[in-house]
Amino acid sequence: MKKQIILLAAVLLFSPIRVNAEPAAVTSEDLIDHAKELDGQTVVYSGEAVGSILHRDGYAWINLNDGSNAIGIFISEDMAGSIQNLGGYGRVGDQVEVTGTFHRACAEHGGDMDIHADSVRIVKKGFADPEQLNTDYLIWAVILALGAAGAAFIVHRKTSMM
Amino acid sequence: MPENRQISRFYPICYYIGLIILVLGCLMIIPAVTAVFSSEFNIFSIFLACASLTVMIGLGMIMIGCHYRQIKLNFGEGTIVASASWLLGMLLCALPYYFSGNYGSYLDCCFDVMSGLTTTGVVLIKDLDHVSNGINMWRHLLTFLGGQGMVVLALTFLSRRYANVYMMYVGEGKDEKLSPNAVTTSKSIWKISLLYLAIGTVVMTVFVVHAGMPIGEGFLHGMWIFMSAWSTGGFAPMSQNILYYHDLGVEVGSMIFFILGSLNFALHYAVLHGQRKEIWKNIEVVTFSITLSVLTLIAVSGLMQNNVYPNFMAMFRKGFYLMVSGHTTTGFMNIYAKQFFYEWGDIALFALILAMLFGGSACSTAGGFKALRIGIVCRAVKAEIGKMLIPDSRVKTSRIHHIKDIILSDAMVKSACLIIALYLLTFAVGTLAGMYAGYPYMMAAFESASVTGNVGLSIGITSPAMPAFLKILYIVIMWLGRLEFMSVLTLIAYVFRKVRRA
Amino acid sequence: MKGKQNNIVIGIFVEMIFAAIVVAGGWMISVLL
Numbered sequence: 096m097k098k099q100i101i102l103l104a105a106v107l108l109f110s111p112i113r114v115n116a117e118p119a120a121v122t123s124e125d126l127i128d129h130a131k132e133l134d135g136q137t138v139v140y141s142g143e144a145v146g147s148i149l150h151r152d153g154y155a156w157i158n159l160n161d162g163s164n165a166i167g168i169f170i171s172e173d174m175a176g177s178i179q180n181l182g183g184y185g186r187v188g189d190q191v192e193v194t195g196t197f198h199r200a201c202a203e204h205g206g207d208m209d210i211h212a213d214s215v216r217i218v219k220k221g222f223a224d225p226e227q228l229n230t231d232y233l234i235w236a237v238i239l240a241l242g243a244a245g246a247a248f249i250v251h252r253k254t255s256m257m
Numbered sequence: 258m259p260e261n262r263q264i265s266r267f268y269p270i271c272y273y274i275g276l277i278i279l280v281l282g283c284l285m286i287i288p289a290v291t292a293v294f295s296s297e298f299n300i301f302s303i304f305l306a307c308a309s310l311t312v313m314i315g316l317g318m319i320m321i322g323c324h325y326r327q328i329k330l331n332f333g334e335g336t337i338v339a340s341a342s343w344l345l346g347m348l349l350c351a352l353p354y355y356f357s358g359n360y361g362s363y364l365d366c367c368f369d370v371m372s373g374l375t376t377t378g379v380v381l382i383k384d385l386d387h388v389s390n391g392i393n394m395w396r397h398l399l400t401f402l403g404g405q406g407m408v409v410l411a412l413t414f415l416s417r418r419y420a421n422v423y424m425m426y427v428g429e430g431k432d433e434k435l436s437p438n439a440v441t442t443s444k445s446i447w448k449i450s451l452l453y454l455a456i457g458t459v460v461m462t463v464f465v466v467h468a469g470m471p472i473g474e475g476f477l478h479g480m481w482i483f484m485s486a487w488s489t490g491g492f493a494p495m496s497q498n499i500l501y502y503h504d505l506g507v508e509v510g511s512m513i514f515f516i517l518g519s520l521n522f523a524l525h526y527a528v529l530h531g532q533r534k535e536i537w538k539n540i541e542v543v544t545f546s547i548t549l550s551v552l553t554l555i556a557v558s559g560l561m562q563n564n565v566y567p568n569f570m571a572m573f574r575k576g577f578y579l580m581v582s583g584h585t586t587t588g589f590m591n592i593y594a595k596q597f598f599y600e601w602g603d604i605a606l607f608a609l610i611l612a613m614l615f616g617g618s619a620c621s622t623a624g625g626f627k628a629l630r631i632g633i634v635c636r637a638v639k640a641e642i643g644k645m646l647i648p649d650s651r652v653k654t655s656r657i658h659h660i661k662d663i664i665l666s667d668a669m670v671k672s673a674c675l676i677i678a679l680y681l682l683t684f685a686v687g688t689l690a691g692m693y694a695g696y697p698y699m700m701a702a703f704e705s706a707s708v709t710g711n712v713g714l715s716i717g718i719t720s721p722a723m724p725a726f727l728k729i730l731y732i733v734i735m736w737l738g739r740l741e742f743m744s745v746l747t748l749i750a751y752v753f754r755k756v757r758r759a
Numbered sequence: 760m761k762g763k764q765n766n767i768v769i770g771i772f773v774e775m776i777f778a779a780i781v782v783a784g785g786w787m788i789s790v791l792l
Contacts, residue, residue, distance in 0.1 A: 127593045130600070145386040146495055149469025149503065156469065156503045158495070160386050164593060165497050184297065184389040199600075206571030207503055208593060232302035232356070239309035243282075246316045254323055456771070509782060516778040529770035530763075536777050546781070553785060557792050569789045577785035 118194055123164035130199040130208065140166060140210055141192035141218060145182040148175050159191055168193050169204065170212045180221025190219040268325035270338055273425060275318025277342040277411040281350060282311030287398055288353070291477075292391030300357065300391035307352040314349065335424020336744035337751050339408050343736060344748075346407055347371050350399060357392050359383055361721045364728055369396070371732045374403030375739035376622050378491025378588035378713020379704075381721050381728070385496040390477060393494050397481040403739070404488025404518070404622030405450055406431065412443035428744040433523040433620035449525050450487065457483035457514050461507075468504035482507070486514035488622045491588025491713030500591040508578055511589055519545075519585035519617030521629070527660050540657045541618040544632035545584070548615050552608045553580045559604025576605070579714065584612035586624040588713020595717040598700055606699060613706040613714065614684060624711030624738050626680055630673035632657060637670040679742045684709045687734050691718060694727050708734045 118137035126133060126140070142159030149156040155175040158165040160182070170193070182188030195212035198204075285308035292300035330338065351366035360366045365381040372379050373396055382388065382396075402410060408429040412422055426432075426439040435442040462479030466472055478494050485492045495501040499508060517525075524542070527535045536542060557576050566572045575592060582589045597606065616625015640655040655665040663669075684705050691701025696718055704718040708731045719731070737745050 127595050128599070130596070146501060147470050147474065151469060158386075158497060158501055160496065165386060165495070165501070167497070167500065167503055169503075182387055184295075184387055186387075200566055200571055200575070202567040202571065204503060205505060205508075205574035206566045207500060207591070208596070209503070226297065226299050229299045229302065232299055232306065236302040236305040236309070239306045239313070243309035243312040243316075246313050250316045250320055253320065452767070452771075512782050513775065513778040516781050517774055520774075525770075525774070528773055529767045531766040531770070533770060533773050536773055542777075546784075549781070550784065550788070553788055554792075557788055561792060572792075573786050573789035577789055581781070581785065 121197075123161045123166050126166060126197060126208070127164065133197050134199040136197055137194065137213070138197045138210065139192065139194045140168075140197075141190060142166065143182045143221070144178050144180070144188040144191050147181060148178060150175070157191070159193070167207060167209045168195070168212050168215075169201075169209055170215055174212060174215040177215060177217055182221065185223065185225045186221065187224050188221040189217050190221070192216045192218050265325055265328070266334060268322040269328045269330060270322070270334055270341070271318050272322025272326045273330070273338045273411075273422070274342050274345060275315045275320075275322060276414075277315075277338075277407050278318060278345060278349065279312055279315030280411045280414065281346050281402075281407065282308050282313075282315055284398065284402065285311060285353065285395070288391045288395040291394040292389065295390040297389045297391050300389045303353050303356045304391060304395070307349070307356070310352070311349045330422070330424050332424050332427070333747050333751065335422070335426075336428030336747045338425045339428030339430075340736075340740055340744040340748040342407055342411075343374065343740065347374065347732075347736075350374070350395075353395055354382075354392070357389070359385075359388055359392060364725060365721060368728050368732055370399060371735050372713070373399035373490065373492065374407070375711045375735040376400050376404045376488045376490040376586070376624070376713075377708060377711040377735045377739075378485075379707065379715050379719040379731075380492065381719065381723075383721060385494075388494075393477070393481060396492050397484045397490075397494075400488045400490030400492050401450075401454075401484040404490065405446055409443040409446055412440050413447050415440050428740070428747075430739060430741040430744075431522075431620045433521065435523055435526045445526055446522050449522065449529065453487055453514070453517070454480075454483065457487060461486075461510055461514070464504070464506040464510040465502065468502045468507050470502075482511055483514055486511045486587065486589070487518040489515050489518045489585050489587040489617060489624075489711075490622075491582070491590075493589065497593075498590045500593075505574060508574055508591065512578060512581055515585050515587040515589065516581065519587070519621055519623040521618040521620045523620055523660055524618065532660075535660065538658050540632040540636075540659050541628035544628040544635070545618065548612070548628070548631065549581065549584050552584065552612045552615075553577060556580050556605040556608035556612075559602050559606075559608065562604065563600070563602040565600050565602070565605075580609060580612055583609050583707075583712055583714050584615065585617045586613065586710050586712045588707070590714060594715040594719075597703065597714070597716045603699065606703060609714070610703055610706045613710045613712045614680065616710050616712075624709075626677050626710075629659065630677055633665065633669055633673040634677065636665055637673075640665065676741060680709060680738070683734055683737055687730065690727055690730050694718075694724050704731075705734075709738050711735060711738050 118139050120139045142161035144157050145160045146158055153172050157168050178189050180189045193212040194214045195210045197210050200206040201209045285304050289301050289304035347367055347370045350370045354360050354366035355363050359382050368381050406429045408425050423439040435445045458480040461483045462476050465479045466475040481494050560576050616627055617623025619627040619629040636655055656662050687705030688702045700716050703716040707714050
């Protein structure tokens with residue numbers, strides 16, 4: 096009997112989805128796969144801020160990508176101020192951790208799956224990661240471009256003589 | 258001597274395919290320029306190299322065939338030009354993707370190219386949120402190009418005396434003659450599309466900037482979303498597709514343009530040249546309105562039964578939006594793919610699958626059975642029932658209105674039924690394959706309907722982890738659906754015959 | 760020429776209105792049900 100209680104406690108302690116008490120740390124896959132169970136719960140989600148901060152009259156949207164999906168987070172204007180770097184080509188955005196209420200189909204936002212953030216924390220600052228110029232590609236590009244120009248010239252001569 | 262004739266038929270085919278390939282190569286300059294302005298120099302090199310290679314291949318094929326270019330192509334040969342161009346075009350257009358590093362394999366690159374050209378919209382690209390502007394420009398450009406058609410694009414560059422190219426035009430899945438000549442028809446199609454490109458880019462940029470994007474990036478997003486909407490493609494610049502913007506304006510704006518994009522080019526031509534009443538008299542408009550209304554009612558009732566959306570705004574922005582996105586075969590999404598499976602329920606999914614299969618108008622950027630065929634079949638059924646109910650021998654001719662009044666002939670009905678049957682067969686094969694790959698029936702059917710109708714909504718099957726045989730099958734299905742079977746089947750028959758001779 | 764341009768402009772408005780009607784129809788269905 097005692098062993099069963101300890102086993103049950105261990106299972107509850109280590110299961111990823113806990114419906115009450117502390118907010119559960121979730122991934123985007125968890126949110127999508129368990130949307131109905133997590134709807135309305137407080138969750139902790141973290142991901143890279145990508146794209147742009149979309150400002151909306153005192154509030155803003157950010158989209159955090161955790162490697163599988165990007166989830167939309169509705170935050171206040173002050174929280175938006177703390178996010179300096181956004182991910183894109185040649186840039187890694189801030190790794191942001193949000194704690195807030197998850198909505199499967201937000202009534203306020205036209206049914207969007209979102210998290211209304213209560214708090215926002217920058218886990219790791221983003222940085223520029225510019226592409227290294229690939230000289231091989233550039234050389235091939237120039238060679239092929241010259242080839243194409245030459246071919247165009249030859250074909251133009253031949254077809255205009257026909 | 259038959260052998261000589263056979264050889265000489267190859268040359269004009271080679272010439273026209275070469276012409277189309279040349280045009281594709283030149284188009285690669287656009288993403289190259291985009292890359293330069295975005296300081297993406299590796300991407301610039303990639304596009305310049307691929308453009309040059311493609312141009313050289315095209316020029317080579319033109320040289321081989323140019324002595325025979327005045328030979329008139331018959332129906333079979335014209336369709337072969339269309340289908341072969343799409344296949345070779347796919348292989349070449351995939352090269353920039355391959356070198357960009359955004360894809361797991363060359364097969365994945367070909368898949369995304371075919372998805373773009375056929376204006377389907379399902380994607381295998383990795384890490385879309387960190388993709389370069391150059392690659393994003395190419396993605397959206399491919400769908401814009403594919404919507405009109407690469408044959409149509411190539412024809413616009415020919416002078417009017419090439420009157421013998423009508424068969425190529427037909428081989429690409431269009432057969433409406435906006436004007437007596439395939440070249441002028443192609444030019445008209447492009448003029449309409451470019452006019453809307455100008456208007457649509459401005460409108461969508463306004464909506465996107467209003468949603469919170471900065472102006473420079475907003476302009477690119479606005480243009481790309483317009484291109485994707487008008488071509489009923491379904492690509493979007495970010496991984497969340499339209500959900501990224503969290504904005505009603507972007508959703509409504511994109512809806513307006515993808516509804517317009519799903520209309521027949523002949524209808525656009527008529528309305529823009531004064532025949533305004535056509536917009537409500539046309540059989541396709543009437544049919545589409547009826548099927549959309551009925552299927553939406555079914556879907557919405559199904560969604561309500563499952564309490565999927567909390568209020569009417571959510572129902573409109575998700576339920577209705579996704580139904581129109583599916584029915585017009587666009588494929589813009591504002592939910593995550595698996596949400597269809599977890600949340601929508603069987604009734605709503607059934608309605609959406611039907612909507613995807615029914616598709617948009619003929620001679621448009623849309624896919625599916627096409628409203629014209631559905632209208633023809635419905636009218637024919639009505640006529641048959643009428644004949645059975647009225648016992649006397651009075652023969653009443655049925656008419657449909659499509660730009661002008663047309664008598665409903667048996668040949669028209671037969672042709673419509675045959676193509677619908679082929680689409681259904683394709684859908685069945687796609688569904689079966691999905692199930693063999695291990696997916697449940699509803700998912701397999703949904704994804705199959707999406708690729709068969711060149712839609713682009715995904716229920717979660719399409720991903721880089723998908724089995725290779727399914728990727729290849731979907732590529733073939735997208736290609737068949739877009740070109741409406743005939744040209745692909747003729748190509749296969751032609752190759753088969755050549756191999757048997759050898 | 761002017762007439763042709765007029766036709767195009769009015770034609771575009773007509774098409775936009777058509778699309779807007781479709782969207783409005785969807786709105787009605789969402790609201791009424």
